[in-house]
Amino acid sequence: DTAVSQTPKYLVTQMGNDKSIKCEQNLGHDTMYWYKQDSKKFLKIMFSYNNKELIINETVPNRFSPKSPDKAHLNLHINSLELGDSAVYFCASSQADSSSGYTFGSGTRLTVV
Amino acid sequence: KQEVTQIPAALSVPEGENLVLNCSFTDSAIYNLQWFRQDPGKGLTSLLLIQSSQREQTSGRLNASLDKSSGRSTLYIAASQPGDSATYLCAAGGTGNQFYFGTGTSLTVIP
Numbered sequence: 001d002t003a004v005s006q007t008p009k010y011l012v013t014q015m016g017n018d019k020s021i022k023c024e025q026n027l028g029h030d031t032m033y034w035y036k037q038d039s040k041k042f043l044k045i046m047f048s049y050n051n052k053e054l055i056i057n058e059t060v061p062n063r064f065s066p067k068s069p070d071k072a073h074l075n076l077h078i079n080s081l082e083l084g085d086s087a088v089y090f091c092a093s094s095q096a097d098s099s100s101g102y103t104f105g106s107g108t109r110l111t112v113v
Numbered sequence: 114k115q116e117v118t119q120i121p122a123a124l125s126v127p128e129g130e131n132l133v134l135n136c137s138f139t140d141s142a143i144y145n146l147q148w149f150r151q152d153p154g155k156g157l158t159s160l161l162l163i164q165s166s167q168r169e170q171t172s173g174r175l176n177a178s179l180d181k182s183s184g185r186s187t188l189y190i191a192a193s194q195p196g197d198s199a200t201y202l203c204a205a206g207g208t209g210n211q212f213y214f215g216t217g218t219s220l221t222v223i224p
Binding site for chain 2: 097
């Protein structure tokens, strides 16, 4: 029944490593997103994908790359992890016109040591 | 660029009290506005979604209003309960499917 699911829930890794976070939605939504929530709890959009096309990229370092094999999945790959990448990453989805609002996943807490 | 502000940043009330959370946005050209609840260490749960053509939405003890012209939305919680303790976030939906989030209001309801 889970609408937007992301894995893993927790991820602890060393600086310099490459890691991926997976996201899947079963709502039939057209657009998926990745948000980063920093230590001050502020949510900032990183990417959105609509029909396999990137439509938003808010000055995110190119070490971060979204990968969408189909419209139900949007995975986040991070290369050469840095301490400052530690945060909670949320996946979300919506209809293309966002008329029904966003549905969020439960988040992935990434800790870089 | 859209900027969303929530006041107050934190609020503590005794159980049973009615309360109002405020959200303001700088660009009135929004498509909709959504209120979320976030419990500690958890994801975001959608509470209410107001389309730009609507003035308010209600769900149980929650009522959200929208005044686009003044760039304001309020979330009214009636008869607050300890289980309402959480961080409440508003998000303004603009062009390109982009939602801009406020900084949140941390609510504590004291039994």
